[in-house]
Amino acid sequence: MTEFNPAAQGAALGRSITCFPTAQATSCNACGGVDIQVFYRVKDVPAHSCLMLSSREEALAFPRGDIELGFCGTCGFIGNVRFDPGLERYSAAYEETQAYSPRFLRFLDEVWDEQIARFELGPGMAALEIGCGKGEFLVGLCERSGCAGIGVDPAYRPERTRSSAGERMTFIRDFYGPKYAHLQADYVCCRHTLEHIGPVREFVRLVRETIGDRRHVNVFFELPDMERVLQQGAFWDIYYEHCTYFTRGSLARLFRSAAFDVRRLYKAYDGQYLMLEAQPAQRTTDAMLAQEDDLAAVSSLVARFERQVGERLQSLAAALARHRAQGHRLAIWGSGSKCVALVSALNLSSELVAVVDINPHKHGKFLAGSGLEIVSPDALRSLRPEVVLVMNSIYSDEIRHDLAARSLHPELIAL
Numbered sequence: 197m198t199e200f201n202p203a204a205q206g207a208a209l210g211r212s213i214t215c216f217p218t219a220q221a222t223s224c225n226a227c228g229g230v231d232i233q234v235f236y237r238v239k240d241v242p243a244h245s246c247l248m249l250s251s252r253e254e255a256l257a258f259p260r261g262d263i264e265l266g267f268c269g270t271c272g273f274i275g276n277v278r279f280d281p282g283l284e285r286y287s288a289a290y291e292e293t294q295a296y297s298p299r300f301l302r303f304l305d306e307v308w309d310e311q312i313a314r315f316e317l318g319p320g321m322a323a324l325e326i327g328c329g330k331g332e333f334l335v336g337l338c339e340r341s342g343c344a345g346i347g348v349d350p351a352y353r354p355e356r357t358r359s360s361a362g363e364r365m366t367f368i369r370d371f372y373g374p375k376y377a378h379l380q381a382d383y384v385c386c387r388h389t390l391e392h393i394g395p396v397r398e399f400v401r402l403v404r405e406t407i408g409d410r411r412h413v414n415v416f417f418e419l420p421d422m423e424r425v426l427q428q429g430a431f432w433d434i435y436y437e438h439c440t441y442f443t444r445g446s447l448a449r450l451f452r453s454a455a456f457d458v459r460r461l462y463k464a465y466d467g468q469y470l471m472l473e474a475q476p477a478q479r480t481t482d483a484m485l486a487q488e489d490d491l492a493a494v495s496s497l498v499a500r501f502e503r504q505v506g507e508r509l510q511s512l513a514a515a516l517a518r519h520r521a522q523g524h525r526l527a528i529w530g531s532g533s534k535c536v537a538l539v540s541a542l543n544l545s546s547e548l549v550a551v552v553d554i555n556p557h558k559h560g561k562f563l564a565g566s567g568l569e570i571v572s573p574d575a576l577r578s579l580r581p582e583v584v585l586v587m588n589s590i591y592s593d594e595i596r597h598d599l600a601a602r603s604l605h606p607e608l609i610a611l
């Protein structure tokens with residue numbers, strides 16, 4: 197049984213279909229093209245960054261892998277050509293939710309309202325969410341619209357769902373795969389999941405097969421936008437868990453090749469996320485939207501990315517060295533994947549007084565790779581850092597407010 201579990205995919209699909217196997221890319225996972233140019237390399241990074249580890253030893257000993265980003269000159273897809281699905285360990289210990297942040301909840305509010313209005317979701321309809329995580333998006337969608345919901349994710353935790361729509365919802369704690377192709381829905385969404393999947397072409401084709409001839413179905417995908425990462429040299433947004441990276445053009449090309457008509461392509465969340473809305477078509481479709489025409493622009497961003505990253509690393513290292521020289525204490529706010537990537541790129545583990553997260557499920561757990569313990573914001577009351585590195589600038593106001601509420605006014609360095 198083929199499942200879109202990166203761990204299962206190597207064995208199930210076999211190397212001939214999994215186009216970016218463990219050794220080296222031979223062909224593009226999105227279009228099958230062979231014009232792959234490797235443009236960025238990071239060695240020996242933790243294979244997971246959102247998995248909660250219960251001891252420092254376990255965190256330090258966590259499996260590592262290499263990243264080599266390959267750019268497909270044919271379709272613009274970017275993938276880690278060294279990705280080894282055998283290193284993946286998705287489970288209920290995977291802690292990806294951002295729903296403890298008011299800023300993130302405001303964003304979710306907007307997405308819920310917009311999706312429900314655009315696709316007229318309501319009673320008698322069903323929504324399917326592939327990769328629903330802890331289920332918060334699906335729960336909100338069902339509560340607000342009155343529709344029924346099916347969520348599929350191995351990291352789902354039933355004890356965290358308390359919902360008035362509970363009776364209309366079904367959760368399947370598993371990886372989505374062909375055995376779920378019978379699931380029928382009027383609306384299919386997949387948020388922050390595609391970037392974890394190696395064989396993206398097979399995955400999007402399976403979504404298309406699941407829909408079959410039910411042509412009224414609307415499809416919504418949300419994932420990180422790689423164009424911004426390339427433009428900003430945001431190396432902390434490249435990590436092992438994400439084996440797959442898209443821009444608007446490459447994402448639209450993949451969907452069109454799998455017999456979807458891409459209706460809308462846009463960015464959200466301060467330009468960090470890429471959103472795609474599509475409907476099933478009878479056959480492959482041609483590019484229609486101006487935003488899809490980005491191959492030449494992305495190709496030149498790729499060409500200067502390594503230099504861009506070098507500049508970002510140097511300026512961050514210089515800023516931190518200035519604080520170190522003054523004996524300042526440094527903390528990081530945000531313990532997710534960006535943090536794991538930054539700590540390893542700048543080798544920060546020995547000089548941090550704390551890694552803070554507002555998600556209580558992360559407190560007392562340890563970061564893969566560095567073995568740093570994640571603590572509650574309250575721990576900063578006694579540690580009193582002079583500098584706090586904010587892992588995502590979109591949370592700066594919220595973090596400044598949370599610090600001030602604890603009578604702390606450190607300098608913030610926001611990425």
Ligand SMILES: [Zn+2]
Nearest residue numbers: 224227268271
């Ligand atoms: Zn390609």
